[in-house]
Amino acid sequence: MRRPANIAPPKGKLGILTPGMGAVSTTFMAGVELVRKGAAQPVGSLTQMGTIRLGKRTEGRSPRIKDFVALSELDKLVFGGWDIFPDTAYQAACKAGVLEQKHLDQAKPFLSKIRPMKAAFDQSYVKNLSGTNVKKGKTKYDLALEIKDDIKNFKETSGVDRVVVAWCGSTEIFLIADAVHQTPGKFVEAMKKNNPAIAPSMLYSWAAITSGVPFANGAPNLTVDIPAMQALALEHNVPICGKDFKTGQTLIKTILAPGFKARMLGMNGWFSTNILGNRDGEVLDDPSSFKTKEESKLGALEYILQPHLYPQLYGKIHHKVRINYYPPRGDNKEGWDNIDIFGWLGYPMQIKVDFLCRDSILAAPIVLDLVLFLDLAQRAGMRGIQEWLSFYFKAPMTAPNLYPEHDLFIQSMKLKNTLRWMMGQELITHLGQEYYD
Numbered sequence: 288m289r290r291p292a293n294i295a296p297p298k299g300k301l302g303i304l305t306p307g308m309g310a311v312s313t314t315f316m317a318g319v320e321l322v323r324k325g326a327a328q329p330v331g332s333l334t335q336m337g338t339i340r341l342g343k344r345t346e347g348r349s350p351r352i353k354d355f356v357a358l359s360e361l362d363k364l365v366f367g368g369w370d371i372f373p374d375t376a377y378q379a380a381c382k383a384g385v386l387e388q389k390h391l392d393q394a395k396p397f398l399s400k401i402r403p404m405k406a407a408f409d410q411s412y413v414k415n416l417s418g419t420n421v422k423k424g425k426t427k428y429d430l431a432l433e434i435k436d437d438i439k440n441f442k443e444t445s446g447v448d449r450v451v452v453a454w455c456g457s458t459e460i461f462l463i464a465d466a467v468h469q470t471p472g473k474f475v476e477a478m479k480k481n482n483p484a485i486a487p488s489m490l491y492s493w494a495a496i497t498s499g500v501p502f503a504n505g506a507p508n509l510t511v512d513i514p515a516m517q518a519l520a521l522e523h524n525v526p527i528c529g530k531d532f533k534t535g536q537t538l539i540k541t542i543l544a545p546g547f548k549a550r551m552l553g554m555n556g557w558f559s560t561n562i563l564g565n566r567d568g569e570v571l572d573d574p575s576s577f578k579t580k581e582e583s584k585l586g587a588l589e590y591i592l593q594p595h596l597y598p599q600l601y602g603k604i605h606h607k608v609r610i611n612y613y614p615p616r617g618d619n620k621e622g623w624d625n626i627d628i629f630g631w632l633g634y635p636m637q638i639k640v641d642f643l644c645r646d647s648i649l650a651a652p653i654v655l656d657l658v659l660f661l662d663l664a665q666r667a668g669m670r671g672i673q674e675w676l677s678f679y680f681k682a683p684m685t686a687p688n689l690y691p692e693h694d695l696f697i698q699s700m701k702l703k704n705t706l707r708w709m710m711g712q713e714l715i716t717h718l719g720q721e722y723y724d
């Protein structure tokens with residue numbers, strides 16, 4: 288791909304629509320409002336707090352990312368979404384139990400005005416949920432056309448210039464790419480015939496992409512990770528990315544594993560287990576939704592450790608991931624990791640991690656960064672899979688036949704070098720020989 292010749296400025300307002308207005312979505316919306324009011328800091332957001340080094344270390348040039356690339360300002364963001372429950376964003380945020388009452392109170396006037404549009408939903412894809420705020424009695428194609436109308440109406444009534452859609456809905460049952468996912472034509476035919484290979488999340492992504500709207504996939508669902516969507520994204524000049532926000536345990540895994548690998552320490556096993564009690568945990572209590580999550584979580588170690596290159600170190604790893612639904616914990620998950628590593632001459636060692644984590648607190652800034660970066664990418668004329676946003680995902684999308692980068696530090700370098708490349712700045716290789724000439 289050629290470097291963008293110019294990047295259109297972020298004129299006017301940016302609309303953000305989330306299919307799914309649950310814990311992650313409402314924590315994100317409330318957080319943006321609290322930051323706008325000066326009541327909190329956007330901790331965890333690279334776009335708001337991060338800097339980017341330019342040029343040599345001796346030059347002292349490290350602007351804020353948001354001053355380096357033209358991102359939409361927070362006060363230009365307008366929110367909306369869909370959910371199967373009719374609760375306003377305020378009611379949903381209260382039920383999610385993530386934020387303290389003082390934050391809920393401060394965000395109440397703003398959140399109470401955000402009402403979910405009717406969802407395209409089918410319980411066969413999310414077994415443990417049922418709701419009333421659902422579009423009814425149509426083919427999947429009709430539902431997808433209705434979502435397109437929803438996007439158009441939102442744009443008109445809210446007066447936004449551009450829209451980005453970020454899936455914050457539940458994890459659907461495990462699906463694998465099917466013949467009907469291969470081309471846009473086959474996909475439309477399959478929607479018209481209510482083919483079971485078409486999950487509700489795909490109706491949203493199809494509607495967004497064919498409306499020229501960028502799409503980020505925060506769940507491990509297949510959604511945009513199929514050839515038909517990728518072809519449509521190129522055709523409609525839409526950047527897309529996914530899948531599954533990298534928060535909690537996988538974030539820690541992709542921070543630690545690159546360190547063991549860099550030191551050539553061996554590994555026999557990594558056992559991860561979690562207890563969580565939010566609605567996401569309830570959905571994942573169904574084995575078919577858990578399978579989708581498990582597949583997404585298992586890939587990271589394999590790709591980071593490359594057992595085919597290091598059979599003596601990583602050829603016999605037992606990697607297990609468990610999620611246990613345990614209501615008393617609510618959104619405050621606890622994740623335990625037991626890591627069996629070995630060192631010099633094969634002597635074994637163990638590492639235990641106990642992460643008392645807040646999932647949606649980690650996920651909210653990811654949603655913010657993704658919508659701002661996807662909007663930037665679109666204004667820069669970038670389309671299709673945005674691999675530079677792998678940083679934010681548990682199972683990053685890549686071009687066909689290309690293995691994904693899971694190492695958080697490589698992902699971070701890739702992201703920042705992409706921003707430098709977009710702005711015509713020298714890439715940073717960390718070679719540093721010039722300081723010693």
Ligand SMILES: NC(=O)c1ccc[n+]([C@@H]2O[C@H](COP(=O)([O-])OP(=O)(O)OC[C@H]3O[C@@H](n4cnc5c(N)ncnc54)[C@H](O)[C@@H]3O)[C@@H](O)[C@H]2O)c1
Binds near residue numbers: 372413532645
């Ligand atoms: N919390 C995290 O840190 C985290 C991390 C990675 C991925 N995720 C994923 O993000 C998603 C959201 O997580 P959450 O904690 O907010 O879950 P949540 O259960 O609180 O919210 C999801 C919402 O999606 C709604 N929904 C389900 N199907 C829908 C459809 N077809 N259309 C519209 N709405 C629909 C549900 O009613 C629910 O309100 C989940 O898929 C989760 O696996 C979350």
